[in-house]
Amino acid sequence: MAGRNMDPKKNPMPVQPPQERRRNFSEVALGYTSEQAASEAARCLRCKNKPCVEGCPVRIDIPAFLERAAQQDFSGAYEVISQSSSLPAVCGRVCPQETQCEARCVRGIKGEPVGIGRVERFAADWRAAHGAEAAVPAVAGEKAPRVAVIGSGPAGLSCAGELAKNGCAVTVYEALHTPGGVLVYGIPEFRLPKEIVRREIGALEELGVTVVTNAVAGRSFTIDELLEEYRAVFVGSGAGLPRFMGIPGENLKGVYSANEFLTRVNLMKAYEEGSPTPIQRPRRAVVVGGGNVAMDAARCALRLGAEEVSVVYRRSMEELPARAEEVEHAQEEGIVFRLLRNPVEIFGDQDGWAASVKCARMELGEPDASGRRRPVEVPGAFEEVPADCVIMAIGTSPNPLLTGTTPGLETQRWGGIVADETGRTSRKGVYAGGDAVTGAATVILAMGAGKTAAQAILEDLGRGVL
Ligand SMILES: Cc1cc2nc3c(=O)[nH]c(=O)nc-3n(C[C@H](O)[C@H](O)[C@H](O)COP(=O)(O)OP(=O)(O)OC[C@H]3O[C@@H](n4cnc5c(N)ncnc54)[C@H](O)[C@@H]3O)c2cc1C
Structure with missing residues (x-):
């Protein structure tokens, strides 16, 4: 068994510096080296009752793959993961580990949990880089259902x-x-x-x-x-199917659903020179919502060249549902969080483009059915945020x-x-x-x-x- 690493902190993930990445679409997190991956995996205590596995919706045998990774057997680690998950390179990057496997990790009690997602990502990338074995050929015969x-x-x-x-x-x-x-x-x-x-x-x-x-x-x-x-x-x-708020001004030019905005940017590559997708490059963007979708829309708007991008969310930072890492990255990149604010109207200019968003100030009241404190309007308290681009990320x-x-x-x-x-x-x-x-x-x-x-x-x- 590899020696245990008792460092209370995770091996930091190498990332592109915020000032550089806020203007490009290349991957933010650069991934561990094999030494970092093995060292992070060696932080696992191999608990007998495996609480982390309980936190994983597809029940990956996490201690087993971490043990192999700690011994630099990344192929073996990948084998263990792929018994339960068909998309490890994806999940290692986008799973909300902090509320799933890592939330149950015993190392999290007195320090930071093991960076399970980071090691998963490394094992999947290692496997791809070192030539994955050809898939088992299709077994569907002529009479296959x-x-x-x-x-x-x-x-x-x-x-x-x-x-x-x-x-x-x-x-x-x-x-x-x-x-x-x-x-x-x-x-x-x-x-x-x-x-x-x-x-x-x-x-x-x-x-x-x-x-x-x-x-x-x-x-x-x-x-x-x-x-x-x-x-x-x-x-x-x-x-x-996107939802809108039903407030005046949502039909103005420059107002998008997050799905439309993200599809134009990601699938249609609106950020590339000469892209055929019509998208107005925002100068000041307001994104409404607090989930992963809102963070993605805000960070895309920034990368399209916006001078200022704000996230408007009606509750406080504590209730923000987006992954912690994405919020942290957005903050480092300079996204402004206008918390306890709720849009009530979008004002337009004489050409029919969005010009600003009027927001009501909110405060938190009693918990609602979801257990979260309900945001209620502070009477008569409003503020206007200039915006030529408004992106609604309030659910689908x-x-x-x-x-x-x-x-x-x-x-x-x-x-x-x-x-x-x-x-x-x-x-x-x-x-x-x-x-x-x-x-x-x-x-x-x-x-x-x-x-x-x-x-x-x-x-x-x-x-x-x-
Ligand atoms: C911007 C954004 C960021 C997110 N970030 C994260 C994250 O970081 N971590 C995370 O875990 N989750 C995240 N999620 C949520 C996650 O992506 C979804 O929960 C997940 O993709 C749902 O998978 P699905 O297969 O059910 O649907 P989808 O991924 O939506 O796939 C459905 C597919 O069906 C197709 N389709 C729809 N109707 C038809 C039809 N009539 N005929 C044929 N095809 C049809 C669609 O075009 C689509 O390709 C994010 C979601 C969004 C929108």
Whole structure:
């Protein structure tokens, strides 16, 4: 066993300096060296009851992979991770570890928890750099059951992977021209390089999965039509329909939903010279919301050249739901946090462009149903923030296109598909998981749901799980 590292602090993650990175789209976190990864892994105490594993939605055997990494056996570490997770390079970068595995780490009691995500990322990158073994060739024979997957985000991809590994002939239908879901159109290049997502999708294609893009289920074809050709259909269509506040001025030019703004920037590369995507480079941007989406939108606006970018959030820093690391990075880059503020109107100029946002001052009252203290308006207290670009990042819901064209598919009042914990829906042969069922959540939960639904599909098809 490698010697234990009792340093109370994590090995710091090398990052691009804030003054440089605030104007480029290259990855912010540069990743550990092999020595740093091994040294961080050696901080693990190998607890017998493994509380960190309980905190991981896909139950990666964390102490086992850290032990291998501590011995510089990164290939072995990767093997352990990939038994439970199909996207380790993605999860190592974007999982909210501080509220999951790392929140349960015993080292966190008297110091900082083990940087589990950082070591996971290193193992996945090491494996890619040192030539991953070719994927096991597809085992789907001529008589293999055909399964359709709608949506190519983490839920659809992990469902497809699990089914393909177990001998199904899988076709993934994706509405956009590029597969990957939020991983390509939402999360920016500087947090998750798109090459990594392409690599993961390439590995699935090697397994025999067919990906069809520009295919909008509910419009180009219906689920019922798919069921004539396929034995089962998994719906992993996410929750991409943006919400707006319903305040005056939201129809002005320069006001975007975060999804539209991020899609133009990330998928359509609006930041590149000569990009065909129309986007007005902001001078002063206001982003409304406090989640990961808001942080991403704010940091993209800054990288497009904005002089000032503010995040307007109606609660305080303590309730801000974004990942701690992203908030810290945003602050270092100079994003202004206007907390306890809530927009009530957007004013425009004579050409119909946004010019400023009127915000009400808020204070925190009694806890609401979510357990968080409810923000209430301070009577008569307002402030105006100049802004030629306003980005609404206040949440999304599932698009009703699919559910509206599938009779008998039960939905929640807010639009989510009703599925049990196995992913089975009210329609025989139709399964669902990820944001389409839970509403906006996380990559790892969507992946877990895709995998669980694949196991239910295999069971209903009378096939064992490998
Ligand atoms: C900007 C942003 C940042 C985020 N940051 C993080 C983070 O740091 N960490 C984290 O864990 N989570 C993060 N999340 C949340 C996470 O990305 C999602 O929870 C996760 O991607 C959900 O996966 P999914 O497969 O259910 O849906 P999605 O990733 O949304 O994929 C759904 C796919 O289905 C396609 N689709 C939709 N309708 C149809 C149709 N009718 N026909 C065919 N295809 C269709 C969509 O085009 C999309 O490609 C972030 C989300 C956003 C928007």
